[in-house]
Amino acid sequence: MSTEEMQSEKTGARAAATDRAPVWSVFDEAWYLRTYPEVPEWMEREHIPSAQDFYTEIGQRYGHSPNPFFDENWYRQVYPDIYRSIARNEVQSGFAHYRAEGCHDRDPHWLFSESAYRWAHPALTDARLAEQGFANGYDHFLAVGALGFSKPHAFFDASLCEDITFRHDAAFNGRSLFSGYLSADAAVADSGRVSWYFDPVWYLQTYPDVAQEIAEGVYRSALHHYLTNDTPRLFDPQPFFSEAHYAEQNPDVMPSITEGHFRNGYEHFVGFGACEGRTPAPGVDLRSYAAQPRVRADIEDGLYPDAYAHYVARQVGGAGFGLSGTQYPMDTAPPDEAATRAMFVREAEALLPGLIRRPAAFHTSGVPEISVIVVVHDQLALTMMALASLRANYGGNIELLLVNSGSHDDSRHFETLVPGARVLNYRYNLGYLEGCNAALKLARAPAVLLLNNDLRLYPGAIAHMLRRLHADPTIGAVGSKLIRTNMRLQEAGSIIWRDGATYGYRREDDPGVTEANFVRDVDYSSAACLLVRADLMRALGGYDPTYRPAYFEDADLCLRLTKRGARIVYEPLAVVEHLEFGSSGSVGSQTLIRTNHRVFARQHADFLRHQQPAHVRNAVLARGRRGAGRRILYIEDRLPLRALGSGYVRSNDVVREMAALGHQVTVFPVLPRRVDVVTLYRDFPETVELIADRSLADFAEFLQDRAGYYDLVWIGRVHNMARLLPIMNEMSRYLPPGGAVLDTEVVATPRTLRRAEVLGLPMPAESMDELLRLELESAHFCQRIVAVTEADAALIRRAGYDNVSTLGHLAHVMPTPRPFAERSDILFIGALHDEGSPNHDALLWFVQGVLPLLDGMLAPGVKVRIAGFLHPSVDPGPLGLHARVELLGPVDDLEPLYDAHRVFIAPTRFAGGLPFKLHEAAAYGLPAVATDLLIGQLGWQPDREIVSGGNGNPLAFAQAVARLHDDPALWETIREGAIFAVSQDCAPERFRETLSEILESCMV
Incomplete structure (x- = not known):
């Protein structure tokens, strides 16, 4: 749960927590009598008036659980010290121990992990929980987390449990998924998965004796048996994991299992082995599977906890994608392009009635910002969709020059269909090239956009192209990222090879690949959507008539611009969906391409001999000028x-x-x-x-x-x-x-x-x-x-x-404005990449050694906030034990933090290099307390540019923090000195x- 989510839930959570006992502490009479059917007869025999009285006097001593959220027998099994205390009559039951003290550091149930829940939600510090009225993380989960999709345990995923509720809605009766699952009878609980790590149906079929034990009431479900049985290494959880295979393949793990650090190989695999790429079963190459880009993406996006869960999901989902080199499907074949081309045309046809009734208008006033030239021969629906896309894409002053090149369909009505456009009507098809040159003579804007009529502009395309063109006078033309209808690249800038052939860079790739998404100078860019400086294009005489009616005219234009010293720049933010060859027949197009290629190669032989030879492996060398x-x-x-x-x-x-x-x-x-x-x-x-x-x-x-x-x-x-x-x-x-x-x-x-x-x-x-x-x-x-x-x-x-x-x-000095009197609290910013790192050690030392001393020096309301990247391998729990501490996690905009706080701390005890965060804090105008180690690395003067916290003495550091926090004169002196120092050191x-x-x- 993010910090923002925690903040948004704060008011509701506090209200829910006020004047109430934790859900896990409440005796559930209905559940108790259903779970222990022998109790009513026993109550009558012992003359005990209520089930709760019976539990208090007798049941808890016999290992009964008071509700579905606490498992007495499991607690005694996992914590033998508690079992011994019960045997010695030092405590009445495991539940009594958990209520009194165990809730702070023990797990209550085989399906909830306090440490894992707190680890997943680092903002749930003890202070935050106490502030909201929660007894511990389990209390928070049952009251808040279980209402969403927070995970209590690796083996319970609420999104999967939903499938069970669809089939057995009555059994859940409006309860949370977790509560309903724990309260459900075995037939419901075992009807489907509640995690990718365990298959109850397969488990019961494979181990029929387990079903008998469940029927006898020894276990409540297949998952209960798997997680609590006395011989855990004798059972596999599903067909995609083998205990025997794992033990054979990973002898390094066996000592840890034998010594009791793990129940079985699967517990190690789920916790560590899956992320390490270890093999779970014969023939499963998890490492190769995890390397697939889409698999990695799904894991990073939080869809699956690891590659093993991803693999299991693919198997049981019916896709049947194995691990012998088969790629996850989205990494391979794109949609059929013939189908997507047909769909593009049908969309245009479907939009046509509306575009005729409410056409896009292109009225101009004064000098237009951009002149757009579109040559049309029939294909009214495609043209109208392209023009609607143009108008919706840019709200500025567009001069539309529409060349109707001998159309026979309703395109001849363009004067009424496109208000404000300047239409050039020709009774014959004069061709694309001559049509563009004719319109160029009339263009009044400083920039001309050559635009096909078989495309759609994606949001912001024209604004991005204009911004790029006007950013540098050496730029002569700006090209776009063209995507075909099957969502594969047509080009991300184009290459002209030594033989005069052309190649769209990264053609056939996903448009999102990073290699297609950076700005660079290119040989040329297709005139399907090409923005050119009008004066340069006129100086060149427009398109060279040699290439009429079309093809290679745009490569020739770009090359002639290059020879004049102008740059052709690829703009990846200008995204255009293009119906390739949509404005002409493909057979005739290919003939024209071959003919004009030969002309182009002869005409520019002097230039081409310095180009890269035509081969896809040379594409990187040739992709940018x-x-x-x-x-x-x-x-x-x-x-x-x-x-x-x-x-x-x-x-x-x-x-x-x-x-x-x-x-x-x-x-x-x-x-x-x-x-x-x-x-x-x-x-x-x-x-x-x-x-x-x-x-x-x-x-x-x-x-x-x-x-x-x-x-x-x-x-x-x-x-x-x-x-x-x-x-x-x-x-x-x-x-x-x-x-x-x-x-x-x-x-x-x-x-x-x-x-x-x-x-x-x-x-x-x-x-x-x-x-x-x-x-x-x-x-x-x-x-x-x-x-x-x-x-x-x-x-x-x-x-x-x-x-x-x-x-x-490097640091840009930008001190935040808030004065001393309007600030409070202490700030630490730093990444925690691993336990034992300098930042991690510094924070532990500060929280455990310095903060208790500060309790007697600072006002009770002063907080210590910790912000920065937190690697999943770092347990944030020890950092949140003090009531003053708030863990913020990564924060996108640090300026408000620097503006609100009064003191920055750097309690680093060992480090090298330069402490960047002290430079950053100084640049934002936040005075700091640091160890002498860091002050020596900075070369700054104590009490002039920074306050010394000593060299590993908790009392000295605490006194320095309190002094800077409460002394406005010292605060101003340090702030001014640090700002000047960083402006000199990091200019x-x-x-x-x-x-x-x-x-x-x-x-x-």
Whole structure:
């Protein structure tokens, strides 16, 4: 559950929680008597008036559960210490223990995990739960989470349980899916899946003895048996997992199972093995299946928890897609294009009556912004749909020049059908080329849009093309991204080969591939939708009549513009759906194409001999025209999103500045991580190519495919250089002449030694010099090494390298305006990528050691808010134990946080490089308390630009935080000093100049 969802539910949840006992604590008399049918007779014999009294006096001692939400026998089995306490009469029952104290750290039921629920919803800190009146996470789940689709356990998915409710609605009787499932009898509970991890129907067929035990009341359902039986390694949960196979294939797991850390192999597989790609059963290649792009996408989108669940869903869903290399269907064949073309035409015909009654109007006033030329020969329905699309796409002043080239259908009525259009009527079909040239003579706008009549413009297309054209006077024409009716690319910019043939880049691909979604100069772009500067087109005499009636006239036009020094730019935001060859017959079209190809090749032989030879493997080399900038391959752990922190912000700044300097940058991630589309395209400049679907496993092939394309390779982080070194040694013949740059981001040796010292870990046996040598061993491959601080640069030189440059951080100073008196609270911003990382250690140290001391120094209402990326492997529970703490998770817009808070904290005990978040906080005008370690890295003066929290002393840090939080004079002094310091240290101009010098030193 996101922070926003938590906030939106807050009022309702608090109201629901007021003056009420947790659902799990309430005795359910009806359920109790149904579950234990022997009780009424027993009550009569013992003269006990009510079922609740019976449970209190007798039932709980015999292992009865009070309601469907607490399982007494399971609790005693899982927590033997509680069972011993019951035997010694120290506690009446497991339920009594859970109510008194177990609810804080124990699970109450075989189908609910407190830790997993809290992990999935990190905003549910103890403080937040207490504020809303909930006893624990289970209380919250039963009152709020179970009403939606929150998961209480890996083996219960409410979206699947819905299928059971459709068949047995009466059994659920309006209750939540979880409550209804637990209360249902076995026949209902076992009628279908409630997770992708367990198949009750198959289970009962495979193990008929289990059905007998359920009938005898020993177990309540097949899932209950599987999760609670005494011999868990003897049962498989479904046909897609084999305990025997898993044990045989994974001997490393067996000691953990034998020692009781896991009930069986399947528990390990669900928790870890599935994500690691381990094989669940013979013949199941889960690793290959998980590598399929659509499978990865579905998992990242939250449709399935892992590749194994995805695979099971595909199997039981009837699709029957196996794991022997068969691709998930959406990754393969597009829809039949003949059918989609027919559908496109039928849509136009269906729209025609309405477009005739209420036609699009194109009246102009004054000088139009754009002149649109459309040549038409019959096909009224397609034309009217295209014109409606044009008018709806752009509300500006459009001059429509409509050339009616000898139409025989109702297109001859265009004067009345298209109000405001200037119609040029011809009694004969003069052809596309001559029609455009005739209209060009009449065009009054500074930009001319050549537009086919067999297309639909997607939202914003014209505005994006105009913006691009007007952004730079060197741009002569702007092309669009053309998509065919089957939703496959026609072109993302086009290539002219050495023999004069043309090729639409990424034709047949998904339009969403990142390689088709960055801006670049191209050889040409199809005139199906091409925006051209009117004065340039007139200077060229329009289309060359040599190519009449059509075909290759647009390639010739673009090439002539290029020869005049004008650029042809591909604009991926201008998306157009095109009925390819919809404006002419395909047989005649192919004949014209062949004829005019020969003419084009002869006419431009001097230009073409410098083009790439015609082969699809040369498409990357030919896809963009070279400008003054260089082509740079930028390698990082992941696509460097700003929200990831931990050096990724600086990497993102490096990529941005490379692009701003005019270089063409490709970003290649070493680790396979899917990024959502919104984040992907929001975080990078539009001219940057992002490789989102490949990783280290594909790197060698990637280098071969792009041999000769790049001028420089920039490798971010030393460990990536070490990973890539064997590949780069082998593939050196494919690497660029400019060589490679290693951007260390941080020299980790001092941090490693400091971490061991702080945490009391064994110190490395090697000396610092030996550790530096080992860390930087792979740096010998690179022509230039980049450090983030002068201190790191000195360490690199100490390791024997003198080819070192220093590139720090970039920060734009933009202090938030709120004054001291209107602010409150404490802020920490930082990514938590793994447990034991510097940020994770800092927060644990602060929450556990510093916050208790601050309770006596700060007002009770002062909060500590923690924002930033949280990796799923990091348990947020320990960070939320203090009542002051609020976990916000990732926050898109940090400015409001910086504006609202009074103190920024950086309690880091071991780290290297530069603390970017302190630079960022200073740039936003938020004063900070930091450890002396970080202050030394910054080179700032305590009590002038920052407040010192000491060097690992909790009391010193607490006193520093309280002093800065409550002293307005100190706060103003630190704020002003930090703003000035960061403006000097992280000036964007200085950053760009230094980066440019580094790049120039490497280029040949």
